[in-house]
Amino acid sequence: MSTPALVTLPDIEAAAVRLAGVVRRTPLLLTQLGRPEAPLWLKAESLQLGGSFKLRGATNAVAQLHDDERARGVITHSSGNHAQALARAAREAGIAATIVMPSQAPAVKRAATEALGANVMVVDISEREAVTERLRVETGAVFVPPFDHPAIIAGQGTVGLEIAEELPDVATVLVPVSGGGLISGIAAALKADRPHVRVVGVEPELAGDLAEGFTAGQRVTWSSANTGRTIADGLRVTAVGDLNWHHIRTLVDDVVTVSEDEIRAAMRLTILEAKLVCEPSGAVAVAGYFAHSKRVGPGPTVAVVSGGNVESSLVRDVLR
Amino acid sequence: MSTPALVTLPDIEAAAVRLAGVVRRTPLLLTQLGRPEAPLWLKAESLQLGGSFKLRGATNAVAQLHDDERARGVITHSSGNHAQALARAAREAGIAATIVMPSQAPAVKRAATEALGANVMVVDISEREAVTERLRVETGAVFVPPFDHPAIIAGQGTVGLEIAEELPDVATVLVPVSGGGLISGIAAALKADRPHVRVVGVEPELAGDLAEGFTAGQRVTWSSANTGRTIADGLRVTAVGDLNWHHIRTLVDDVVTVSEDEIRAAMRLTILEAKLVCEPSGAVAVAGYFAHSKRVGPGPTVAVVSGGNVESSLVRDVLR
Numbered sequence: 001m002s003t004p005a006l007v008t009l010p011d012i013e014a015a016a017v018r019l020a021g022v023v024r025r026t027p028l029l030l031t032q033l034g035r036p037e038a039p040l041w042l043k044a045e046s047l048q049l050g051g052s053f054k055l056r057g058a059t060n061a062v063a064q065l066h067d068d069e070r071a072r073g074v075i076t077h078s079s080g081n082h083a084q085a086l087a088r089a090a091r092e093a094g095i096a097a098t099i100v101m102p103s104q105a106p107a108v109k110r111a112a113t114e115a116l117g118a119n120v121m122v123v124d125i126s127e128r129e130a131v132t133e134r135l136r137v138e139t140g141a142v143f144v145p146p147f148d149h150p151a152i153i154a155g156q157g158t159v160g161l162e163i164a165e166e167l168p169d170v171a172t173v174l175v176p177v178s179g180g181g182l183i184s185g186i187a188a189a190l191k192a193d194r195p196h197v198r199v200v201g202v203e204p205e206l207a208g209d210l211a212e213g214f215t216a217g218q219r220v221t222w223s224s225a226n227t228g229r230t231i232a233d234g235l236r237v238t239a240v241g242d243l244n245w246h247h248i249r250t251l252v253d254d255v256v257t258v259s260e261d262e263i264r265a266a267m268r269l270t271i272l273e274a275k276l277v278c279e280p281s282g283a284v285a286v287a288g289y290f291a292h293s294k295r296v297g298p299g300p301t302v303a304v305v306s307g308g309n310v311e312s313s314l315v316r317d318v319l320r
Numbered sequence: 321m322s323t324p325a326l327v328t329l330p331d332i333e334a335a336a337v338r339l340a341g342v343v344r345r346t347p348l349l350l351t352q353l354g355r356p357e358a359p360l361w362l363k364a365e366s367l368q369l370g371g372s373f374k375l376r377g378a379t380n381a382v383a384q385l386h387d388d389e390r391a392r393g394v395i396t397h398s399s400g401n402h403a404q405a406l407a408r409a410a411r412e413a414g415i416a417a418t419i420v421m422p423s424q425a426p427a428v429k430r431a432a433t434e435a436l437g438a439n440v441m442v443v444d445i446s447e448r449e450a451v452t453e454r455l456r457v458e459t460g461a462v463f464v465p466p467f468d469h470p471a472i473i474a475g476q477g478t479v480g481l482e483i484a485e486e487l488p489d490v491a492t493v494l495v496p497v498s499g500g501g502l503i504s505g506i507a508a509a510l511k512a513d514r515p516h517v518r519v520v521g522v523e524p525e526l527a528g529d530l531a532e533g534f535t536a537g538q539r540v541t542w543s544s545a546n547t548g549r550t551i552a553d554g555l556r557v558t559a560v561g562d563l564n565w566h567h568i569r570t571l572v573d574d575v576v577t578v579s580e581d582e583i584r585a586a587m588r589l590t591i592l593e594a595k596l597v598c599e600p601s602g603a604v605a606v607a608g609y610f611a612h613s614k615r616v617g618p619g620p621t622v623a624v625v626s627g628g629n630v631e632s633s634l635v636r637d638v639l640r
Contacts, residue, residue: 027347029367046595047349271635275366275628277595308595312639315591319632 004243006250007150009192012157012185015056018063019158022092023056024049026159028166028302031274037298038172040289042270043163046278046308050112052234053159053182053306054085054146060155061144062089070095075141077101077128080109081234081307082146087118098141100132106233108311125224125236147181148241157185163302164190170197171299174285176306177201177210177255178235180244186304187251198297201248201255202288204230204263210240210248214255219245231260231314234281234307254295258287266290267318270305279310324563326570327470329512332477332505335376338383339478342412343376344369346479348486348622351594357618358492360609362590363483366598366628370432372554373479373502373626374405374466380475381464382409390415395461397421397448400429401554401627402466407438418461420452426553428631445544445556467499468561477505483622484510490517491619494605496626497521497530497575498555500564506624507571518617521568521575522608524550524583530560530568534575539565551580551634554601554627574615578607586610587638590625599630 026044034040045053062074073096076086083099090097097118101110102125114120123131136143145152159182163170173190175183180201187199203211207227213220221239228236240248248255258266263280266287270278278286285303289296346364354360365373382394393416396406403419410417417438421430422445434440443451456463465472479502483490493510495503500521507519523531527547533540541559548556560568568575578586583600586607590598598606605623609616 024349027367029344032369047347049352051595268632271597272630272632275371275597277591277597310592312588312592316636316639319636 004246006247007153007157007185007188009189011150011154012161012189015060015154016158016161019056019059019155022059025162028163029274033269033273034301035293038296038301041167041300041302042274042276043159043302043304044276045159046276046282046305050084050088051307051309052081052085053156054081055088056158057152057155057181058082058085058089058144061149061151062093064151065142069142072140072142073097074144075132075136075139076144076146077132078146079233079236080105081309083113084109084116086144087113087116091117098135098139100128100135102128104228104233106311109309112309147179148243150243152181153185153188153243153247155185156182157189159304160186160189164194167300167302169300170302172198172200172296172301174200174202174288174296174301174303176235176281176284176304177203177240178237178281180210180240180248182304182306183252184244184247187247191251198253199251200288200296201252202284203255203257204232204235204284205257205259206230207232207235208257209238211255211257214248231263232280232284234279235284256288256292256295258284258291262287262291264318271315271319276305277308277310278305279307282307324566326567327473327477327505327508329509331470331474332481332509335380335474336478336481339376339379339475342379345482348483349594353589353593354621355613358616358621361487361620361622362594362596363479363622363624364596365479366596366602366625370404370408371627371629372401372405373476374401375408376478377472377475377501378402378405378409378464381469381471382413384471385462389462392460392462393417394464395452395456395459396464396466397452398466399553399556400425401629403433404429404436406464407433407436411437418455418459420448420455422448424548424553426631429629432629467501468563470563472501473505473508473563473567475505476502477509479624480506480509484514487620487622489620490622492518492520492616492621494520494522494608494616494621494623496555496601496604496624497523497560498557500530500560500568502624502626503572504564504567507567511571518573519571520608520616521572522605523575523577524552524555524604525577525579526550527552527555528577529558531575531577534568551583552600552604554599555604576608576612576615578604578611582607582611584638591635591639596625597628597630598625599627602627
């Protein structure tokens with residue numbers, strides 16, 4: 001089996017050009033929350049248009065469609081943030097989008113996706129790939145996957161470019177992991193010129209498929225019955241993608257896990273102290289910073305707050 | 321009675337130089353929430369160090385102390401955000417700070433001020449000026465007022481400089497009003513080069529002393545029993561300062577008021593849609609945008625989200 005080519009820094013720099021004017025350059029904020037030897041910065045992708053980093057990859061993918069592909073529109077499956085992002089990128093490009101969404105997705109994410117003009121289909125999470133494929137064949141729409149695609153990885157990698165530009169002496173970047181698009185892109189962006197920057201993935205213990213696979217040296221798939229238990233609804237994907245796995249095993253330094261209580265505490269801290277509204281998935285990297293001080297190590301540290309799309313009832317619950 | 325000199329653009333530009341490296345340049349974020357004819361931007365001073373714009377004025381004032389003044393330290397009275405700001409500015413400058421705080425101030429603000437190393441005295445709100453004066457005489461500390469001082473106004477005015485730099489075609493800026501330091505500085509910064517930019521003050525109806533005085537053409541004082549009723553704890557000051565009044569009547573275009581329900585709705589929107597944690601005072605300008613579309617007028621509009629220091633119980637309450 002051949003090893004696929006990894007996304008390169010020039011791929012990510014080209015994505016940054018395509019994203020300019022559509023995607024927001026999000027703030028990188030130094031907090032007062034860190035340990036003295038490892039100041040903690042937050043990359044606030046929660047303030048990205050649409051409330052998550054996903055707009056970067058979706059915009060980069062849509063920007064590279066040919067005219068005949070644009071005419072047929074795009075389709076994807078997503079638990080929410082990729083859905084909104086693709087819907088927004090499609091609307092910006094003036095093309096149609098169909099989104100297949102698992103029934104567990106928060107109502108706030110479904111409503112936001114529909115408000116962006118997308119055609120939303122709700123199905124059981126176990127059927128989403130099959131339904132997406134059937135619709136793709138029927139309509140001819142172009143499938144834009146949530147993470148397992150070089151254009152998606154290159155787009156998400158622009159987060160890494162911005163970190164490197166604004167914090168040149170960054171030592172460690174902590175990244176929430178679901179399908180692996182964000183960490184693959186960030187690692188590809190940072191490791192090219194800065195091989196000594198540590199890139200660390202963070203997963204919920206309840207969706208720790210990559211942590212297990214990273215230690216074992218081979219990709220592992222968990223059941224959706226398992227990963228569905230975490231509060232971090234954006235991180236319930238059952239395995240990283242194939243292309244993502246190749247990036248991670250080549251470029252990522254470590255993968256750690258955090259408990260549900262640690263995720264809730266990190267959400268509370270991010271909301272009340274850093275003043276950033278975050279979803280549970282968005283707080284996972286912050287949780288990793290506090291739960292794994294030795295594996296994080298010293299030096300300027302960035303936790304990527306990947307998204308802020310959260311139901312008000314959940315915010316109330318974690319602030320109780 | 322002579323009219324005092326107004327703060328000038330060069331005063332504010334000099335403040336910006338003093339603030340560099342201490343105070344954060346906060347993001348100016350385009351929301352999706354505005355009316356088509358008046359896009360709504362948020363100036364997120366909630367993300368300022370210490371959680372409010374107040375660090376700007378305090379830092380500018382402390383930076384101009386002479387050596388003998390530095391040795392005696394600084395003192396002020398404040399319902400919270402100026403307290404934290406002066407405590408932080410004093411700590412950065414390596415000098416002592418005493419803060420006289422009214423007993424109604426949220427516990428989170430008192431705790432934050434003490435954590436910054438300040439000596440905090442809690443008194444009834446009606447006594448705070450007398451107690452501050454007594455301590456000032458006893459200790460020789462330099463009084464740094466919350467708003468009625470040219471150095472404070474010039475420091476807060478750097479918010480206006482940043483808005484003008486990042487959004488050159490800004491048409492209207494909405495500013496929460498308490499003692500008037502922030503709106504005085506912003507108006508002085510913007511009106512010098514851009515006389516056609518509209519600067520509009522926003523107050524809670526329950527603390528509408530400036531709205532009444534602005535219409536009447538003379539400064540009005542409300543009782544603290546009245547202003548104490550608003551949820552916006554940062555805006556309970558009973559009158560704008562004297563120097564602030566001179567800036568406002570010369571430079572400000574309009575002053576509007578908003579109801580408590582409108583403030584709560586604006587908080588909810590700012591938290592859930594713009595993903596910014598804000599205190600009630602910080603949401604007042606957003607509330608003004610929605611409550612007064614005609615008086616806001618068309619064109620790119622900025623609402624200053626002045627602070628984000630809020631108790632978790634209040635966030636839970638407004639999200640109910």
